[in-house]
Amino acid sequence: MDIRSLPFVAKLFPAAGDGLAAPVRVDLENYTAREICESVEHLIQTLVAARKKNVEWNRPNIESLLYQDSFSAPIIHRLTQHYLALPPYVSSVSGGFLATISGYWEEMSEIHLQSVAYLISHPESRLDALLPLLTQRALYHHAMQMKWLWLRYQVIPPYFWARLHRLYAVAEKYGFARTPMPLPDMQHADTSCETLYLRPQMLHSLRPDTLQPREIEQLDEWIVRWSKSVLLERTLISEKHRYGVNLKAGNPPRPLAMLNEPGSYRYWGTGLMLAAMHAGHDQTDMEDGDGWRQVLWRRVVNDWSGTPPMRQHPRQIIGKQTELFLGFDDIRSRIDRHVARRPHNLPNLQRCRVRDEGVEGVGISLNTSDGVSVAINSLIGINFDRRFLVGVVCRIRRHESGWTEIGIRRLAENAVPVKLESINVNLAGQMVDALYLSMTGPYGRRRCVLIPASINRQGGQWRLVSQGRRHLIRLRTPLKDTQDYVLADFDGLVEPEIPTL
Numbered sequence: 001m002d003i004r005s006l007p008f009v010a011k012l013f014p015a016a017g018d019g020l021a022a023p024v025r026v027d028l029e030n031y032t033a034r035e036i037c038e039s040v041e042h043l044i045q046t047l048v049a050a051r052k053k054n055v056e057w058n059r060p061n062i063e064s065l066l067y068q069d070s071f072s073a074p075i076i077h078r079l080t081q082h083y084l085a086l087p088p089y090v091s092s093v094s095g096g097f098l099a100t101i102s103g104y105w106e107e108m109s110e111i112h113l114q115s116v117a118y119l120i121s122h123p124e125s126r127l128d129a130l131l132p133l134l135t136q137r138a139l140y141h142h143a144m145q146m147k148w149l150w151l152r153y154q155v156i157p158p159y160f161w162a163r164l165h166r167l168y169a170v171a172e173k174y175g176f177a178r179t180p181m182p183l184p185d186m187q188h189a190d191t192s193c194e195t196l197y198l199r200p201q202m203l204h205s206l207r208p209d210t211l212q213p214r215e216i217e218q219l220d221e222w223i224v225r226w227s228k229s230v231l232l233e234r235t236l237i238s239e240k241h242r243y244g245v246n247l248k249a250g251n252p253p254r255p256l257a258m259l260n261e262p263g264s265y266r267y268w269g270t271g272l273m274l275a276a277m278h279a280g281h282d283q284t285d286m287e288d289g290d291g292w293r294q295v296l297w298r299r300v301v302n303d304w305s306g307t308p309p310m311r312q313h314p315r316q317i318i319g320k321q322t323e324l325f326l327g328f329d330d331i332r333s334r335i336d337r338h339v340a341r342r343p344h345n346l347p348n349l350q351r352c353r354v355r356d357e358g359v360e361g362v363g364i365s366l367n368t369s370d371g372v373s374v375a376i377n378s379l380i381g382i383n384f385d386r387r388f389l390v391g392v393v394c395r396i397r398r399h400e401s402g403w404t405e406i407g408i409r410r411l412a413e414n415a416v417p418v419k420l421e422s423i424n425v426n427l428a429g430q431m432v433d434a435l436y437l438s439m440t441g442p443y444g445r446r447r448c449v450l451i452p453a454s455i456n457r458q459g460g461q462w463r464l465v466s467q468g469r470r471h472l473i474r475l476r477t478p479l480k481d482t483q484d485y486v487l488a489d490f491d492g493l494v495e496p497e498i499p500t501l
Contacts, residue, residue: 036082043068044100044103050111051111057115062134066133083098109145113142132171136171136193139171143164152398161250168232169247198268205303207395222277231268240271244266245265322384326350326374351367352382361408378484390413390450436448436464455486464490474491
């Protein structure tokens with residue numbers, strides 16, 4: 001199928017005297033995900049060429065851009081759905097989709113910013129009526145680009161925040177910051193520049209580098225739904241406001257206690273947002289199999305109701321190279337070989353640099369440019385000062401250099417390899433490789449086991465086999481349940497006596 005048959009990839013800017021093409025309805029069901037992706041790539045190339053030529057932003061070109069912006073919204077939305085529906089780690093397909101989606105938002109951001117700058121520097125063009133809509137669209141595309149950077153755990157560069165501040169300053173200067181206007185995505189009601197400016201700020205305040213992609217998506221949906229109740233104000237009211245943003249800097253919003261530089265500040269609080277969330281809360285939104293939305297909801301309420309979470313324990317700088325093991329199988333194999341005093345000739349051995357250590361965990365740097373897959377809640381193990389630390393990934397920040405900063409929440413040190421023997425009638429005799437952990441820290445003092453996620457845990461009763469001894473246990477509700485492993489504490493049981501005949 002010829003990708004140019006998609007109307008939105010037609011010539012973006014009409015020649016002098018040409019009119020805009022009449023809107024054409026497209027049935028996206030007739031196009032495969034790959035064809036849609038190729039079409040979006042063609043549009044990106046058109047935008048790049050136009051931006052590099054410094055197109056003159058007259059009325060026909062602006063109207064053409066706005067038309068294509070609105071027309072491409074459902075197409076990029078459909079491509080996003082395809083990407084989010086893919087199973088994890090299908091990088092051969094998802095990588096191309098991700099690059100195209102991110103490229104679309106980046107080029108839309110750039111070309112809208114260029115058009116806004118042109119109108120401001122050419123007041124004689126008499127196109128003042130189009131400035132509000134272009135500014136709003138520029139803020140929208142920047143907010144979407146930032147969300148997709150967070151979905152990839154990329155660090156937001158300072159110049160990006162500076163752009164966002166300048167766009168809002170334009171809206172404030174010309175008096176349309178709170179004027180509702182239509183967005184390209186027709187699923188949402190009219191939205192103001194102020195609301196769009198606050199959207200990435202509110203998401204940033206919830207630490208997206210500690211969240212899974214589905215949680216970032218859910219948070220963004222909640223913010224879109226209820227953030228119109230939040231206002232940006234010039235005058236600080238300490239009882240009302242929690243964050244401030246400096247329009248003259250390249251920084252994200254910060255808690256009031258951290259505002260220590262001169263500048264032009266605007267302030268916002270989360271009280272009305274929380275009230276709107278509770279008033280508009282629909283229990284059906286929270287009904288899912290594993291309850292992750294309820295956990296996320298409580299985190300939002302806690303973060304915005306109390307003191308923002310801050311590091312409570314000092315960190316000791318380490319700066320030491322060591323070995324790193326990813327996933328249950330690699331960690332179990334390393335511990336098995338260590339206990340048996342066999343050489344560590346494990347496959348896929350990775351190296352990392354331990355940056356710092358605290359009471360609750362460690363921070364490491366890892367070169368992920370060669371395709372190492374790390375996600376929030378990934379199980380991770382490192383050789384560390386004659387100890388073997390087992391933990392879970394709780395924070396990810398990827399840098400363009402290919403290095404990734406990873407925060408690891410400590411689970412235990414020196415885990416013990418054990419086996420679990422099922423006593424369920426249907427699974428009698430099944431032996432499972434597991435790890436015994438004596439845990440302290442964020443989960444309190446617990447005796448836990450780590451087992452592969454693929455194991456059928458029906459019934460919950462097992463015999464824990466360690467050093468020739470057998471202990472009857474019952475697994476409790478998992479503390480963590482991922483696609484790789486299950487972490488659960490357990491109760492010790494008494495073996496029933498066999499009656500003497």
